[in-house]
Amino acid sequence: MNYYWIKIKNLITIAAMEAYSSRQEYIRDLVRRAELPEGFRAATTSTCFFPREIPVKNSYTMNLSIINVEQPTDSFAAVFTRNSFPGAPVIIGKKRLKENSIKGVFINNKISNVCAPQGVDDAELILNALAEQTGDTAEHFFCASTGVIGWKLPVDQIIEKLPALVAELAHSSLLPIAEAIMTTDAYPKIREERLGQGKIVGIAKGAGMIEPNMATMLVFLLTDIQMERQELQEALHWATSNSFNKISIDSDQSTSDMALILSSNLVPLTSSKEFKAALLQVCQKLAEDIVRNGEGVNHVIKVTSKNAPSQEIAAGIGKAICNSNLVKTAIFGNDPNVGRIISAVGDYLGNNSITLDRSKLTVSLGGTAIFEKGTLCLDAGKEKLLTAYLADRSFSNVKGYPPHDKLVDLVVDLKSGTESASVIGADLSYDYVKENASYRS
Secondary structure, eight states: OHHHHHHHHHHHHSOOSOBOSSHHHHHHHHHHHTBOOTTEEEEEEEEEEOOSSSOOSSOEEEEEEEEEEEEEESOEEEEEOOOSSOOHHHHHHHHHTTSSOEEEEEEEOSBOOOSOTTHHHHHHHHHHHHHHHHTSOGGGEEEEEOSBSSOOOOHHHHHHHHHHHHHTTTBOBSHHHHHHTOSSOSSOEEEEEEETTEEEEEEEEOSSSOOOSSSOSEEEEEEEEOOOHHHHHHHHHHHHHTTGGGEESSSOOOSSOEEEEEEEEEEOOOOHHHHHHHHHHHHHHHHHHHHHTSTTOOOEEEEEEEEESOHHHHHHHHHHHHTOHHHHHHHHTTOOOTHHHHHHHHHHHHHTTOOOOTTTOEEEETTEEEEETTEEOOOHHHHHHHHHHHHHTOOOSTTSSOSBOOOEEEEEEOOSOSEEEEEEEEOOOHHHHHHHHSTTO
16 A cells, blocks of 8 residues: 555656746746747737627627738648638638748637638638738738637728738737637647757647647747748648647547648758657647647546557547547546546447457556556555546646646557557546537627
């Protein structure tokens, strides 16, 4: 018994890489990360509107943002949702990938401009009005929208604010944009990696309707490092496949998912390999931040499947565990009801006709073995150990900042191959249901 209490003490005193005691402390860290790479400007403003679709007494506030490259760039890349009912920004974005150069991206929150009447026309009208203010053409701009599906954009109110928005294009920080693109997010998300004289900085919006199949939610990545366009597209696709494509909050793929990267090409590239590694690091950190920032999330869950026959099986097992409502609710309650984990693994294997030697498979939670030699291996000491472990990794987003970056670590060792994958997921709380039951009100 003493062994378990010693282990509990060791587990709960391991320091997190990042921890914050207040929102102010967190924001100070973001300010440091948010400095724009050379050759970029950004601005944000807001407008008020009454939605046409529902009667409301008070107007809604919509944030409007722009990220601008000072000189047109031919180094840009993007990936988009595979949802068959994409938003107008996704439809337009795919067209923009065929352009020779790009100047930036216009972003609004509150309304996602998905399946709304004349949604594409409305977005193009706004981009044309923006281009008139900047002296460019509409084809020089991507657009991105996030918020309620089905509502029309308040086009007149947005266009009225564009002169003021463009006049503000002098900001050297991405923090105002990271805050402006939020909807149900609890706090802004910014990550950066420095590479020689250059840097990669990224911001993300995302809290619910998340199991991407390309990139995720809204992600904007900026760099001043020179990259050839095709190589940049390949690097983005690789990075998103190994970061945003490996997360799930609620297994719902959004209609508006977009990850966009722009380079000002002002700093020489020293190593393609190092650039890809830095880009992956930014994307993986943002992906984890998105899950931690999820609607009602109290635990971030990381499932690592190793020694699997294929990448597909490794990732499939991870998502099966992360998307199991029974697993998610048990972890929310700090209840090590680990039979649910084994059930989720078996569910995936059985329904995909995958036969593995059950006696070889092992599963551990927080470094503690819970399944080996074909059976669960539990006792009273482990129950206390695992309960304390889950409680230590719990947090609340109510205060508007991430108190720590601890994860609930699950490892599934299949001992049936050489492939591995890690999937990041979240628990399921009462607050998630409350948030999504009254999202539009």
